[in-house]
Amino acid sequence: MALTADDVARLAGLARLHLTEAECAALAPELDIILSSVDQVSAVAGEDIPMMTHALPMTNVMRDDVVTPSLTSEQALSGAPATEDGRFRVPQILSEEA
Amino acid sequence: MTEMTLLTKPAHELAALLRAGEITSEELTRVHLEQIEALNPTLNAFLAVDAVGALAAARDIDARRAAGEELGPLAGIPIAVKDNFCTRDLPTTCGSRMLEGWLPPYDATVITRLREAGLVILGKTNMDEFAMGSSTETSAFGPTRNPWDTDRIPGGSGGGSSAAVAGFLAPLAVGSDTGGSIRQPGAVTGTVGVKPTYGGVSRYGVVAMASSLDQPGPVARTVLDAALLHEVIGGHDPRDSTSIPGSPTGLAEAARMRDVRGMRVGVVKELGGEGYDADVEAAFLGAVELLKEAGADVIEVSCPHFTYALSAYYLIHPAEVSSNLARFDAMRYGLRLGDDGTNGAEAVTSITRGEGFGREVKRRIIIGTHALSSGYHDQYYGSAQKVRTLVARDFDAAFELCDVLVSPTTPTVAFRLGERMDDPLAMYKADLCTIPSNLAGNASASFPVGTSEEGLPIGLQVMAPPLADDRLYRVGGWLEAVLEEKWGGPLLQQMTPLPETKAVFA
Numbered sequence: 001m002a003l004t005a006d007d008v009a010r011l012a013g014l015a016r017l018h019l020t021e022a023e024c025a026a027l028a029p030e031l032d033i034i035l036s037s038v039d040q041v042s043a044v045a046g047e048d049i050p051m052m053t054h055a056l057p058m059t060n061v062m063r064d065d066v067v068t069p070s071l072t073s074e075q076a077l078s079g080a081p082a083t084e085d086g087r088f089r090v091p092q093i094l095s096e097e098a
Numbered sequence: 099m100t101e102m103t104l105l106t107k108p109a110h111e112l113a114a115l116l117r118a119g120e121i122t123s124e125e126l127t128r129v130h131l132e133q134i135e136a137l138n139p140t141l142n143a144f145l146a147v148d149a150v151g152a153l154a155a156a157r158d159i160d161a162r163r164a165a166g167e168e169l170g171p172l173a174g175i176p177i178a179v180k181d182n183f184c185t186r187d188l189p190t191t192c193g194s195r196m197l198e199g200w201l202p203p204y205d206a207t208v209i210t211r212l213r214e215a216g217l218v219i220l221g222k223t224n225m226d227e228f229a230m231g232s233s234t235e236t237s238a239f240g241p242t243r244n245p246w247d248t249d250r251i252p253g254g255s256g257g258g259s260s261a262a263v264a265g266f267l268a269p270l271a272v273g274s275d276t277g278g279s280i281r282q283p284g285a286v287t288g289t290v291g292v293k294p295t296y297g298g299v300s301r302y303g304v305v306a307m308a309s310s311l312d313q314p315g316p317v318a319r320t321v322l323d324a325a326l327l328h329e330v331i332g333g334h335d336p337r338d339s340t341s342i343p344g345s346p347t348g349l350a351e352a353a354r355m356r357d358v359r360g361m362r363v364g365v366v367k368e369l370g371g372e373g374y375d376a377d378v379e380a381a382f383l384g385a386v387e388l389l390k391e392a393g394a395d396v397i398e399v400s401c402p403h404f405t406y407a408l409s410a411y412y413l414i415h416p417a418e419v420s421s422n423l424a425r426f427d428a429m430r431y432g433l434r435l436g437d438d439g440t441n442g443a444e445a446v447t448s449i450t451r452g453e454g455f456g457r458e459v460k461r462r463i464i465i466g467t468h469a470l471s472s473g474y475h476d477q478y479y480g481s482a483q484k485v486r487t488l489v490a491r492d493f494d495a496a497f498e499l500c501d502v503l504v505s506p507t508t509p510t511v512a513f514r515l516g517e518r519m520d521d522p523l524a525m526y527k528a529d530l531c532t533i534p535s536n537l538a539g540n541a542s543a544s545f546p547v548g549t550s551e552e553g554l555p556i557g558l559q560v561m562a563p564p565l566a567d568d569r570l571y572r573v574g575g576w577l578e579a580v581l582e583e584k585w586g587g588p589l590l591q592q593m594t595p596l597p598e599t600k601a602v603f604a
Contacts, residue, residue, distance in 0.1 A: 091443045
C-alpha cells in the first residue's frame with residue numbers, strides 16, 4: 001500500500017513535526033521506496049521468533065532512595081528559550097478549540 | 099624532533115615524551131591548536147574549539163606532573179570530542195540547528211572520565227545531524243572533508259572526529275557508533291575506530307539517538323592508542339542503566355601481543371560480492387591471506403540473516419529515534435520558533451521541529467512514527483525486532499566456531515561529496531557490514547588494511563562476541579604491525595599532505 005502525501009501529513013501530526021505540503025509530497029515517494037525495501041523483514045520474521053529489544057538481557061537497575069546532588073534550578077533553566085520567576089515560560093498549553 | 103613531527107606521533111609516544119619531561123602538555127596542545135587553525139577552514143572537522151580551556155587544562159596537568167603527582171597513561175594528551183557528547187563549557191549541537199549554541203549544564207560520563215584522566219579537550223567535532231548519516235553531509239553546519247581527498251566524504255556520522263585524527267588535528271578522538279558511525283569513518287580515513295560491546299562505555303550525557311544501538315568509542319591513529327583510550331572511557335556507570343558491570347582490561351596488552359596463531363577467524367560469506375568495490379574486496383582478501391600465513395585458522399561462515407540486517411536496522415533505528423527526539427519540543431532547551439503569542443505549545447513545538455530539523459532527521463522521524471503506529475507496529479517494528487533475534491543467533495552460531503569474524507568495514511572507498519545525497523538507499527548501504535554488530539550488541543572495530551588503486555583508504559572490520567573486546571585489539575595490533583612493516587610506515591604516511599598542514603613525519 002503506497003504512502004501518500006496525506007499519510008505523511010498525518011504522521012507528521014503525530015510526530016509534532018510541521019511539514020509543508022511540498023515536503024509531504026516529496027517525502028511520500030522517498031519513504032515509500034525505503035519502506036518497500038525494508039518490508040522484506042516481515043518475510044523472515046516468523047511467528048515463533050521472539051522479539052529482541054536489547055543487545056543484552058536487561059534487568060531493572062535500582063538504587064537507594066537517597067537524595068544525591070543534581071542540577072540546581074539555575075542550571076536546569078540555563079538552556080531555556082524563556083524563563084519567568086525561576087520557571088520555564090512556555091506558550092499556552094491548552095488551546096481553545098477552533 | 100620538531101614541533102611539526104609531534105603532530106604525527108601516536109598518542110602513546112607523546113605520552114612517553116610527556117612522562118620523560120621532553121615536552122610539556124602546553125606545548126603539545128598549542129601545536130595542535132595551530133594545526134587546527136591552519137586546516138579547519140579546509141576540513142571543517144571542528145565546530146567549536148576551546149583554545150583557552152585546553153591550554154588551561156594542559157598547564158594544570160604540567161603543574162601536577164612537575165609536582166610529582168602520579169598521572170594516568172594518557173594524561174596531557176589532546177583529544178577531540180564528537181559534538182553529541184555533553185560538555186559543560188562547550189556548545190553541544192549534535193550537528194543540528196535545534197541545539198545551535200546550546201551549553202549543557204553537565205558533562206557526559208565519558209567527558210568526566212577524560213578530564214579525570216588528564217586528557218586535554220581541544221573542541222567538538224562535526225557530525226551528521228543527530229548522528230543520522232554516513233557522510234557528515236547532513237550536518238547543519240556544513241560537511242567535513244576527507245583529508246585524503248577534500249572532494250570526498252570523511253564518513254559519518256562521526257566524520258569530524260575521524261577527519262581530525264587522520265588530518266593530524268588531534269591525536270585522539272571519541273565518537274559514537276549506532277550503525278557504523280565510528281567504524282565506517284575509520285575505514286574511509288585510514289584510522290582506527292572501535293565500537294565497544296554495548297554497555298561497555300557509558301551513554302550518560304551522550305545525546306540519545308537509538309538507545310538500544312548507540313555506543314561511544316575511541317577513534318585513533320594506532321591500535322594501541324585506541325586500546326588505551328578505551329580503557330580510560332570504559333567501565334560501569336551507575337548513571338547508565340544499560341551499563342555492564344566491571345571495567346575493560348587487557349586491551350592494551352592485547353594490542354601489543356602481535357600474535358594471532360591459533361585464533362579461529364570466520365570470513366562472513368554474506369558481507370561481500372555485489373555492490374562491493376573490487377579494490378575493497380582485494381584488500382580484504384589480502385588481509386585474510388596474511389591471517390592464514392600468520393597461523394590463524396581461517397574458515398568461511400554463513401550468517402544468512404545478515405542480508406536482512408540493513409532493513410531491520412532502518413526500522414528499529416528510526417523507531418527509537420522518533421521516540422528519543424520527541425524531547426526536542428522547544429520547551430526546556432534548544433531552539434524555539436513561532437512563539438508569537440498566537441501559537442499554543444503544540445504549534446510552537448511543531449513549527450520549531452519543522453524548521454530546526456534537517457531533511458534526513460525528518461525522514462527518519464516519519465519512518466519511525468509510521469513503524470510504531472497502530473496498525474503497522476507489528477508488521478514493521480515487531481518484525482524488525484524478530485530479525486534482530488535472528489541476526490544475534492547467526493552471530494552466536496558463528497562464534498561457536500570462531501573467536502572473531504572479519505569482513506570489509508564498508509563496501510566502497512570514500513565517495514564524493516554530494517554523490518549519494520539524493521539516494522537515501524545508496525547512502526544507507528554504507529552501513530551494510532557494520533550494522534549487524536549494533537543489532538547484536540557485540541564488539542567490533544575497523545582497522546586500516548590498505549588503499550585502493552586511486553589511493554583511498556580501506557578498512558578491515560573485526561567482530562568479537564560481547565565482552566571479548568580484547569580480541570579486536572589482538573587482531574588489530576597484529577595486522578598493524580605486519581602491514582606497517584610491508585608499507586615502511588603507517589598508512590597515513592601515504593596520504594598526500596594538505597598544502598596548509600603543519601604536520602610532518604619524522
